């Protein structure tokens with residue numbers, strides 16, 4: 526397919542769709558070339574024109590183009606000179622749905638996905654122990670090679686980086702594999718589009734559209750629990766894509782078997798690939814994230830002074846989710862620059878008093894001990910007491926580990942609260958459980974259950 530052939534086609538199109546339509550919609554678009562995979566690429570002056578042409582003339586264009594060149598299989602509209610690298614920009618509100626897009630003509634630019642946040646890339650994702658597995662799995666999927674696990678199911682508590690990782694995969698694929706149709710959307714948007722398609726009697730379009738993607742990412746899938754017909758449609762979409770060996774990436778706030786009101790067949794489908802957990806952040810990861818955010822703030826506030834120890838203090842004190850941590854730092858920098866003062870400990874405590882107070886409602890050592898004793902059906906006095914039999918020693922180590930993870934208490938203090946034990950005993954217990962977590966799935970499950978119960 527050459528530009529000359531496109532020129533000849535344009536004339537034919539003018540008589541088919543009428544002069545006005547032609548002038549408004551077809552004349553401004555420019556045939557750029559044919560990409561591997563039979564993708565005819567057009568430069569368009571704006572996204573709006575690209576979307577409109579795709580929706581209204583997509584099928585016609587595709588039919589005409591394929592009479593000239595049988596290799597043409599899809600259309601792609603790109604804004605001329607647009608930079609495909611993500612640029613920092615705020616999250617945009619979701620655009621109006623475009624459920625009427627002609628499926629065959631849809632490209633990654635015009636598929637009805639949610640906008641991607643330019644800040645959520647692999648470069649800006651800080652890797653630590655709690656998220657290293659999820660990060661590695663996301664990286665593997667982002668290579669866009671052979672599909673080895675399907676779906677990739679990422680789960681974890683609020684604000685631990687699930688959406689960040691999904692966007693990072695999408696950005697990476699858009700750059701390295703622009704030939705792939707990558708569709709990212711939330712489960713809520715999936716339902717919304719499904720309901721809209723039902724209402725407008727465009728189910729065929731809906732089905733074809735979702736089945737024409739190469740990589741489907743659905744965020745917060747727990748949302749479809751209890752919504753029967755959306756689940757049904759999701760199940761069919763899922764199966765159709767897996768059958769075609771297309772990659773699916775799903776995120777949720779909990780593991781598939783913990784999502785209530787989810788049909789069993791969906792649950793087992795979701796478990797059939799790789800299920801990875803983003804664990805709650807630990808101190809080191811929080812500090813790493815703060816340090817990396819500070820680097821970006823330094824460009825924005827080059828004159829601002831930050832006293833030593835502030836980041837460590839925040840990483841210790843704010844142990845909820847990363848979003849809260851980021852919000853605290855943003856507020857601190859904005860406040861300090863507004864009042865024109867260096868960021869000292871005093872200013873930090875003053876400016877973030879509410880956040881610090883809120884995260885003070887922390888889990889206590891007593892609560893942990895009580896829950897662990899209940900969980901293992903042993904007496905509290907045996908958990909804390911001196912007996913070393915395994916039935917007590919292992920739960921005791923689990924409790925020490927949880928105290929280290931979920932409270933800001935020091936090892937000596939934890940030791941004191943466990944019957945006056947030495948801090949090295951606590952350290953040994955914590956290490957032992959860290960090792961066991963990756964080898965013994967029973968221990969890993971126990972910890973996860975206890976953590977959730979304590980944080981609820």
Ligand SMILES: Nc1ncnc2c1ncn2[C@@H]1O[C@H](COP(=O)(O)OP(=O)(O)OP(=O)(O)O)[C@@H](O)[C@H]1O
Nearest residue numbers: 649650651682683684685686687688689814847848
């Ligand atoms: N490891 C990390 N490195 C850098 N930033 C992170 C990391 N983890 C989370 N964040 C940041 O924390 C914020 C919340 O992350 P994200 O939106 O991905 O969470 P989520 O797990 O999808 O939460 P939710 O369940 O609320 O949807 C984002 O601004 C994200 O960039």
